[in-house]
Amino acid sequence: MPKYDAEFFKSLDSSILDVLDGETLPPECYTDPDFYEFEKESLFSKEWLCVGRESWVGEAGDYFTTQIADEPIVVARARDGNLYAMSSVCQHRAMLVAEGHGNTRGFVCPYHHWTYSLKGDLVGAPAMNKTCNFDKKEHSLPKFKVEVWLGFIFVHFDINAEPLAPRLEQVTNAIAGYDLENAEGPRPGDAPHLQWNWKVMFENNNDGYHASRLHQGPLHDFVPSEQASFPKAPKGAAGYLRFNGTTHADASFNPTQKAVLPVFAGLNEEQRNRMTFANIPPTLSLVLTADMVIYMILRPTGAGSLEMDTGVLVAPGAMEDAAFEPKMEMIMNSTHHIIAQDWHVDELVQIGLRSRFAKRGRYSWQESAQQQFNEWLVDRYKSHFFEQAPRIFESEVNSEMVD
Template structure:
C-alpha cells in the first residue's frame, strides 16, 4: 500500500526502520517546493533517532538552561537535572557563574541538593571537599595499599569537579556538554542585536510553569511555530488578536527564527477589557514598541516578547516520548518593584494558564495520536512551513547537510 502524498510505503512513516540515519528516509523532507513535509512519524518515538539527536544535536550544541539570577550572590548554588544530567550552577568567590556535573570525582555520589549558599561542597559519601570553583580541596584518608596518598599537590587538579561549558546572554545561562565548536555569540547570530532594546538582562523571572509531558520534544517546539492551529486550539484566546505580520527576519542559515507581529498592546495578555497590563518599556526601539516578537532559538528555546516583558519556553528532551517544558514569566526589575505588580501580574499568569495549557494539551494529543498504527503525516499547509525548516535543521545536524 502506498501513501500517494509521499510516494513511500505508508507503514514506513510510523515504523522505525533498521537504519534510522539513512538519508533516503528523509527525501520528502529535504525536497523543497510548494508542498513540504515534516519528519517521518517514527522520528517522534524512535529510541535510535532520539539517541542520535542527543549525541549529534543536544550534547555538542548550546542549550538554554536557567536564568543567571538563580545564583545572585557569591556562594549561591542551584541544583537541577537537565536532560537527565545532574548539574550544579554556582556563583564562585570570583563572582563568576559556573556549571558543574553534580557527581563526586571519587565514586560518583551527588554532592549537592536543592539551592542555597555555601563556602564549599562536601560529598556526603566520603567527605571529599570541593571549592566553589570546582577544585578539590581535600580527600580525607585517601591512601593506597601502601598508605601512600593517592591525591597529591602534583595531581590534585585532575580530581576537581567536571565543569560543563557555559556562557550567558540576556540573563539566560546556556550550556553545552561537548567542548569545542562555535561560541554562544556565533550560535545566536543576529538575535542579541535584534532584541537588544528589550534588555532581557534587566528582567527577572517572577513565575515558572513546569510540565512533564508524554511527548517527544519536537511536538511542542513545532507547535510553537505552527500558525495553522491557532484558529482551532486558541479560538477563544490567541485567535482573538488582530495582528499584522509585517516584519520577519529573512530565512536564516543559522539557529534561530524571528517574527514580529504588529499590533496594539502585548500578546503576553489577551485582548479583552479585563486583561489590564503594564505600560510599555520606555527604552524599546520605536519600530518594535508596538507589537510582539516571536523568537525560536533552536533546538528547544522559544520566546514571546511583548513591549512589557517576555515569556521564555524551554523544551527539554527526557526520552524518545518524554519531554519537560519550563515556561518562565519575565518582567523588568523596575516593573517588579511597582506596588501593584502582584495584582496586575495575575492577568499575565492567567493568560499563560489558558494559552500554554492549550498548547500542552494539543501537543499531548498529537503525541498520543502518533502512537496509532494508522497515523500518517501528510503535506504541510503553508502556515506550517516552519515545521519543514525545523525538520531540516535537525537533519542537517543528525545526518549531515550534504547527506543525500
C-alpha cells in the first residue's frame, strides 16, 4: 500500500468537523516530503495560483518571473496588450529563459540562444536546420491560463481551467470598498527564504486566536481576539474571510493606532471599525486595514520551506503625499515588529511538528478560519487521491503479479 492510503485520507474528515468538535491535520501533512509531492499534484497543479500584481507589467514588453512549487514561471505583457503566462523553461535543454523582471522584446535562452516571443512562441533556433522533423511550433514555451482578480494576476497550469472570479464572489463583495484594482503600491523586494511549511504560514496569517496573546501590547491590542468573526464560505468557494472588530474606527498598525494614510474611500462605517483578513489558497493572503492592505504571495519550495512576496497597497493618490515615506516607515516599523513575532513562532511550530510528540490538536472558536482552510484542503486531497486510487491499485496488482 502507498504511504498515504484511503484510511489516511478518510481520517482527515475529523479536521473538517465544526471547529468545536474538530482537530488539526496530522503533523506529517506539514513535514513529510512525500506529502508535499502529493500536494504539488493535488493542489498546485490544479488550482489558480497568484503570481503578482498587474501593475508590475503595465507596459508592452514588461515581464517578471517567479517560481511556485518547483515550477518556474514568466509573465509578460505582449505588444497586443494582453497578459501571457508560461513556463520559463527552454524547450531545448531546460535552461531558464528569463530571470528577475524588466522590459524586453522577447526571451533569449542564454545557453544556446533559442528565442521566444512575449507570447512564448519559439521564433528562433540557431543551427537546427539539419535536425530531422524539427518544427518550431512544437517547441514553444508551455502556456498557462491567466486571470486578473482585483489587480492580482493568477495563473493555472490547465489552459482549460474554469474561471476563478465566480468562486470568489463572497470575498470580492466583502472587500469591494478597497477598490484593489486601482490601489497603488511599490513592487515587493526580494522574497525571504522561510523555514516552515506553507500551511503554517497560511494558518498564521488568518489566525484570530493568537492576536491578543502573541501580539499583546500597544501595537496590536486594538484588534482583540474576542472580536473575531468568521463568515461561512459558500460551498465550492475559492476563498474565505475573517473579520476582526477594532476598539476604535480606522485602526492601523502604528504607534498612534489610527490611520495616518488616506482611508480607502469606499469603506463604510462598519468596515472602518474592523480589519478584514482574506485568504485565497494556496497562494494569496490579504490583511486589510483602513489605510493599507498587506498582501502575501506564498510560494512553497519544499515540505518545510517557502518564499513569500510581501507587498502593500494604499489608496490612489496616497503615495503623492510628500510625507508618504516617513508615514509608511512608521507603519512598517510596527508591522515588522509584529511579523518578527509571527515568524519566530512559525519557525518553532515547524520544529514542534517534526517531534514524535506532536499530535492532532483541538481548536478554539477563535480558530474557525483554520477549519475553513481544512475544508478547502481536505476536499482537494481526497478528490485527487480517490481519483488516482484505481490506477494506484492496478499498479500494485501488476507489480505483485510480476514478483
